[in-house]
Amino acid sequence: MKNLDDLINSLEKNQEELEYLQDRFKELSVKERSILEGAVELNKVNNAADLINITEQLYRFDYYHNVADERSLGEYVAKYKEHARDEALKFINTEKLGREYHEDFQGTFTNKGYVIPRGIIKQIYDGTNIDELSKGDWAVKLKLSSKHNHEGVWVNLPDYERSTGELDELELALDSLGIEDVNKAKLEDVKCILPNIKDLIEQYESIEELIIDGNNLGYLLDESYDDKDFFLEHFKSAMELENCTRLDYALDISQNLDCYDYLPKTADLERYGRFVADRDKIVKDGTILGDNFDYVKYAKADIEKEELVSCKYGFIKRNDEKFHYQLSKEPANISLLME
DSSP, X not given: OOOHHHHXXXXXXXXXXXXXXXXXXXXOBHHHHHHHHHHHXXXXXXXXXXXXXXXXXXXXEEEEETOOSHHHHHHHIIIIISOOOHHHHTTSOHHHHHHHHHHHHOOEEOSSEEEEXXXXXXXXXXXXXXXXXXXXXXXXXXXXXXXXXXXXXXXXEOXXXXXXXXXXXXXXXXHHHTOSOGGGSEEEEEEESSTTOOOHHHHOSSHHHHHHHHHHHHHHHHHHTTOSSOHHHHHHHHHHHHTOOOHHHHHHHHTOGGGEEEEETTSOHHHHHHHHHHHTTSSOTTSHHHHXXXXXXXXXXXXXXXXXXEETTEEEEEOSSOOOOSSSOOOHHHHHHHO
16 A cells, blocks of 8 residues: 555655645545545556646545455445345345455455545646646535544545445544544634635534534535536625625525526626516517617616626625525624614
8 A cells, every 4th residue: 555645755746746735635534535545556646747636536436434355345335335225234245246346346445445436537637737726525624633633634524424324524534533423523623615704613613513514515515516507606696795704604695595686797698688678678689679789788787777796706686585594693783674
């Protein structure tokens, strides 16, 4: 098994690549490090660029914790991948199943588990775009320590153990910390992928509450990547309008986007202009006037008339729909205005 720090030192690299890898490795979660240990065994690593590309694509691997041999691999596959009933497990030849699974998927056993490739590593980093790299797939990340592990470990959220049944980020971290209850850990640091959300340590009274909201943000962002209606842009624009810096408030905003009229910055202004011109019955499309009408100019005029505020991802304003506060507290000044 390759030592990751020794691997960095042995590779051809420039100063920028070295700094990137050192910074990235400092904040690897327990699960990420476990995956990477197997990923470098499964892929050729000839230089720093190869290692960076693997590190950027850890989502292309699965990790099965506490799988040490073909028998335990078979048990894991039967239980978590094939969802065998408990009464059936004792009749399954788990060693044979594990051997066949290993031969089919060509994974590798690591110090603490089994890593299996789920896709081909692509060239994301080309030697010139290091500033554009993601540095991990997470919504909120926490650094936790314990009396058994003062140095601490990182946890990436969201954690999907509740939906998959498989040990995920949190349990792997607790195992490394030598504790079973997350509230017995000490919160050393926390980061949010949304740059407007800051000072998270001060926002929560318990680590458990922070993890719940961090998970919910992660689930929300994961779902948004398949969205075709500009959900993420709408969400970020609403947070910008509200000067949102709290995670609980951000989650409430995400569930109240109907309270915000929004036009994406990437919207086709001519198409939007045709829509509002037809709505306002200014001109009729296909007529002489319609063929000579400046729809883009009309769209811009409508944006100004509706008092939409320009923001990074488009134009937005608060409408008259009622905002429902479920996680955060309604600002006192708003309550007073409504009385």
